[in-house]
Amino acid sequence: GAVVSQHPSWVICKSGTSVKIECRSLDFQATTMFWYRQFPKQSLMLMATSNEGSKATYEQGVEKDKFLINHASLTLSTLTVTSAHPEDSSFYICSASRLYWGNTEAFFGQGTRLTVV
Amino acid sequence: TQLLEQSPQFLSIQEGENLTVYCNSSSVFSSLQWYRQEPGEGPVLLVTVVTGGEVKKLKRLTFQFGDARKDSSLHITAAQPGDTGLYLCAGDETSGSRLTFGEGTQLTVNP
Numbered sequence: 001g002a003v004v005s006q007h008p009s010w011v012i013c014k015s016g017t018s019v020k021i022e023c024r025s026l027d028f029q030a031t032t033m034f035w036y037r038q039f040p041k042q043s044l045m046l047m048a049t050s051n052e053g054s055k056a057t058y059e060q061g062v063e064k065d066k067f068l069i070n071h072a073s074l075t076l077s078t079l080t081v082t083s084a085h086p087e088d089s090s091f092y093i094c095s096a097s098r099l100y101w102g103n104t105e106a107f108f109g110q111g112t113r114l115t116v117v
Numbered sequence: 118t119q120l121l122e123q124s125p126q127f128l129s130i131q132e133g134e135n136l137t138v139y140c141n142s143s144s145v146f147s148s149l150q151w152y153r154q155e156p157g158e159g160p161v162l163l164v165t166v167v168t169g170g171e172v173k174k175l176k177r178l179t180f181q182f183g184d185a186r187k188d189s190s191l192h193i194t195a196a197q198p199g200d201t202g203l204y205l206c207a208g209d210e211t212s213g214s215r216l217t218f219g220e221g222t223q224l225t226v227n228p
Contacts, residue, residue, distance in 0.1 A: 006159070034215070043123075043205060043221035044160070093159050097216070103148035103167055104209040106216050108159030 002028050004096050006109025013084055013116055021079045021112045023094030029074035030096035034106070035067070038091045050077040084116045120144070121208055123219030131227050133195050138222045140206035141188040147209045149189045150216065151180055154203040196226045 003026040013019050023033055031052045036044040048069050049057040056069035066088075068080040077096075081088055093111045097104050122141045130136055140149065148167045152160035164173050166182035166189060173180045177200075179192040193200055203223050207216040 004159075032215075041127075041203065041221075041223050043203075044218050046215075046218075049215065091157075095159075100165070101167075103165060104216060105150065105162060105165055106152075106207065107162065108152075111157065111159045113157065 002026075002096070002098060002105075002107040004094065004107045004109045006094050006112055008112060009110055010113040011115070013114070015085055015116055016083055018080055018082045019084055019114060021081075021092055021094070021114075023077045023079070023096070023109050025075045025096040025107075028096070028098050030077075030098065031074060032097055033071060033077040034095045034097070035069060035077075035079050036093045036095070038093060038111075040091075044093065047079075052077075081114065084114070086116045089114055089116045121206055121217055121219040123206055123222055125222060126220060127223045127225075129225040129227065130196055132197055134226075136193050136196055136224070138191040138204055138206075138224075139188065140190070140208075140219050142208060143187065144208075145186050146217075147186070149182060149186075149209065150207045151189070151191055152205040152207065154205060154221075155201075160203075160205055193224075196224075198226045198228050200224060201226050 005024045007022045033050040035047045047062045050069045050071040052071045058064045071077040094109045095106045097106045150165045151163045154160040164180045169184045169186045171182045177194045206219040
């Protein structure tokens, strides 16, 4: 399958600082990437859809000014958690989709465990 | 947005037992994927089913897509502790490359 690399795998930051998470598709071009948040033993909650060369589309209830998304190239999307607070602590996962024989397949990064202290 | 209902949400069984996870929707999907996720990692694609009634096997895992392409099941035979993880189904919305995920099934196989 395709490879999506997410970095860092974990980060601890102080409350009020910003954290950037990178998501790269290593062996295919992804015009669309997705950012998810996941709580323990729960499914993925879609935060936003990252579109290459245009603004991200945010899901209802997700603050676009807090979770800045940039998709500057076909292989890289970044999520910046601005002015992080302890309630932002979570597992963040990105995915990149490709069409395979006309059907969508999603490949996920390894996830980033964010802890805000 | 199409919704996928996944059941059961939690499942704890003994090694060697069989189990089935269900994924249901009132809507039709062009395809459906199953993923497995281990703690602290991203989900890994297991299989994609496309055709109504399709059955795919991956060692002890059997995946089936409903005839009407509204539901799917994952059957594991003789479960092993290594099968422990979060299983997610995801449907391909026909409008684009966005997937709709089920709520997930947390499977624990005890030795």
